[in-house]
Amino acid sequence: MTVNAHPEYINAEKDFYKADNDEDRLIALEKMISVLPGHKGAEKLRAQIKLRYKRLKEKIAKEKKSKKGGSKAGIKKEDMQAVIVGKTKSGKSSLISLLTNAKPEIAEYEFTTKFPIVGMMDYNSIGIQLIEVPAIESEYYDRGIVNSADTILFLVTDLAQIPEVEKITERAPGKKIIVFNKIDLLSENEKRKISATLQSKKHNFILISTKTKEGIEELKEKLFKSFGRMRIYTKEPGKEKSRKPIILFPESTVKHVAEKILKGFSSKIKETRIWGPSSKYPGQVVGLAHKMKDLDVVEFKTR
Incomplete structure (x- = not known):
């Protein structure tokens, strides 16, 4: 601290050392720079504080970029x-x-x-x-x-x-x-x-x-x-269709529906019935290769 420091500088310096985060330290340094004495004796101090300010600002910017890059990972x-x-x-x-x-x-x-x-x-x-x-x-x-x-x-x-x-x-x-x-x-x-x-x-x-x-x-x-996706509902024998549909791409088959429910589930299916736009009549029995349509309802019976 320079001998003839302005009271505002002294207060800003106290704020710098009391600060518990870099953002507040940066604000304090800005204040210190703005009220530094203009005489030649303070040149060295001014250079030191400006360098400290520059490094702290770079550190904050680097941390922000790091957070930005990591934010989408989750x-x-x-x-x-x-x-x-x-x-x-x-x-x-x-x-x-x-x-x-x-x-x-x-x-x-x-x-x-x-x-x-x-x-x-x-x-x-x-x-x-x-x-x-x-x-x-x-x-x-x-x-x-x-x-x-x-x-x-x-x-x-x-x-x-x-x-x-x-x-x-x-x-x-x-x-x-x-x-x-x-x-x-x-x-x-x-x-x-x-x-x-x-x-x-x-x-x-x-x-x-x-x-x-x-x-x-x-x-x-x-x-x-x-999105151009299909909504396919499932149902158990004798029950109403599911409230929440399975979302699939167009041209998806019965096998795709089964595998979306559980990987390997299609190999356990004994019979499949469908209701809706892709069926010729309600409850039509179809194979795994049958192509589904939006809003179809499918019922599986397992082995």
């Missing part, structure tokens, strides 16, 4: 996964909170979300995994999760944002849906113009408001359809 991909992508303050956290059981921090300031937030959306007893990633202009934006998702929801509040989101996700193979948010702030004429523009460019889109919940149910349906 995300297990479900049968149907969608990711919400957009600029800061577009309403991503409000949307995932509305659609799922996730409870992210929602605030007026920018870049509230720093790590991926995962939630499960219930759609007619079907679980759809929904992930909110940090804003596209944030250092925390997670390209890896976006590139592996089945469907990408472009959440925008202005048509001019669409090219920005398209550019940053151009290599992502998932299906894209443009979700235009905050339509509660628009007139009916403005909404018609936006719809007409999106239609003319052949976008798959929907207009919503996370505030009034307008368009939310339609979004759920559109999202489910984007």
Whole structure:
């Protein structure tokens, strides 16, 4: 500490040594630098503090990147996964909170979300995994999760944002849906113009408001359809069909259903009956190679 130090510097130095985390230490160092004496005798001290500030800032940035990289490691991909992508303050956290059981921090300031937030959306007893990633202009934006998702929801509040989101996700193979948010702030004429523009460019889109919940149910349906999956229900003899369906790809067979239930289960099946779109009549007996259709019900009898 320099001999002629300002009282504010002395207080900031005390705060630095009392701080129990690097973020608070960084704030204290910033204060120390700002109130350091300007005379030549303090030059060496100023250089030392600036170097300490630089190293601490680099350390914090490295730790943040490390957390960012490790955050997605614990995300297990479900049968149907969608990711919400957009600029800061577009309403991503409000949307995932509305659609799922996730409870992210929602605030007026920018870049509230720093790590991926995962939630499960219930759609007619079907679980759809929904992930909110940090804003596209944030250092925390997670390209890896976006590139592996089945469907990408472009959440925008202005048509001019669409090219920005398209550019940053151009290599992502998932299906894209443009979700235009905050339509509660628009007139009916403005909404018609936006719809007409999106239609003319052949976008798959929907207009919503996370505030009034307008368009939310339609979004759920559109999202489910984007996966192109089949819902297959099972039942036991003499009982009702299962409440929760098995999710499979189109062209899946009875054998696929059995193996999804339990690996090796198809070898134990003695008889299979089906009801629904793929059956010629209710309770039709079919073999393991029979191709299923969406909303079929299957009943197995084992050996």
